[in-house]
Amino acid sequence: MVSSGILSKAAKSFGFDVETLAFISNSTNEVYRFSKNDSQYILRLSEKSFDYVNRINAEVHWVRYLAENGIQASLPITTTDGELTAVYNENEKWVIATAFQMASGIFFDREPGMWGPSLFHQWGELMGKIHSLTKSYNPGDLSLKRAEWGPAILDNPHLREGSYRILLDKLQSLESLISSFPKDEKSYGLIHYDFHPYNFLIDQGKITVFDFDDAIYGWFALDIGVAAAHAVWWGSPKHDRKSKREFATRFLNEFLTGYLKQNSLETYWIQQIPLFMDYRNISSFFWWLSSWDGDEGHLSEFQKSAIANAVERIQKGLPFDGCDIQL
Known part of the structure; x- marks a missing residue:
């Protein structure tokens, strides 16, 4: 699990109150839910090498393209600096943060x-x-x-x-x-x-x-x-x-x-x-x-x-x- 320090940095990057974070899962990535302006979002934290940043940027770039062309997908949101990802280093480990609008609905x-x-x-x-x-x-x-x-x-x-x-x-x-x-x-x-x-x-x-x-x-x-x-x-x-x-x-x-x-x-x-x-x-x-x-x-x-x-x-x-x- 990432530290509270990383979570606080992610909250600052995406402009939300860290106290709204709620843990969802931890398998390939750590996933949380958070609130911002009365809407729900997903925070995804990926512990990867630094050179993986471009691959995640590529992922969210494609998802935005699909959503802009009519695909009903969970849309990525940008950081307060207008970036698709935020990257943090802690104890010689890199954590890459991305955030998405939370999809509505239920599982099958x-x-x-x-x-x-x-x-x-x-x-x-x-x-x-x-x-x-x-x-x-x-x-x-x-x-x-x-x-x-x-x-x-x-x-x-x-x-x-x-x-x-x-x-x-x-x-x-x-x-x-x-x-x-x-x-x-x-x-x-x-x-x-x-x-x-x-x-x-x-x-x-x-x-x-x-x-x-x-x-x-x-x-x-x-x-x-x-x-x-x-x-x-x-x-x-x-x-x-x-x-x-x-x-x-x-x-x-x-x-x-x-x-x-x-x-x-x-x-x-x-x-x-x-x-x-x-x-x-x-x-x-x-x-x-x-x-x-x-x-x-x-x-x-x-x-x-x-x-x-x-x-x-x-x-x-x-x-x-x-x-x-x-x-």
Whole structure:
């Protein structure tokens, strides 16, 4: 957790009373809510190296572009000096602060009746519009450019041993295939890369998307695959393989109907979506285990079960549940 000194500096940078801060979460970033002029905002604090500042500036620059062109997104606000970010140094660590208007609405699981074809259709339509706008987006300043997709860099030696090696081989096999895919402006551009159901709120039937922190240059079909994989994780009515396959098919039929209203995508790329879903599933293990110390006793029962099931599927030559579909 950052110090009270950093929080006070952030309050001064964005012009709000530090006493209004309320902690929300601490995973990839520390996230707080604050009040200013009777409105609610989000403060995001990222402990990164100093050279990461340009990447975050690139993120918020793109989000502002999308919002200015009709995307319902949580709009970044500037500091009192008119900057998109504020940067602080404390104890030889850099903290990068950004602030956003707080999206209105509720998550999909607050009202179960919202989770269905209409929402899937709108979700797809919003992503299609983002991808369409991406094609004409030019950051201008080369420093305002997000990273390109690339194979994962894994520094944890424990993930190269025993059954974890099976997971790694699966990941690297998919990465090798993905690396061979062509790139062109019709299929590849700046994508959200984490547009899952807990990264948007719904207000009177309208979606507001947020958390563009993972945005990269990648394939549009990859962005769709990420959304679909998460939809199956959290939204399939049952958890057996058959039910997940049926749900994935229904979800993507609705999602793509909305998507294709806003952005065209060749059949070849639509057919790759299950592969990208499989890739997202296997990648999740390496996100969970990135700082694992090799002690299996430190894994949750959920993680142990998920890993065992994944290894069994891979050894049988099966994709993950919900990814065994054809489009």
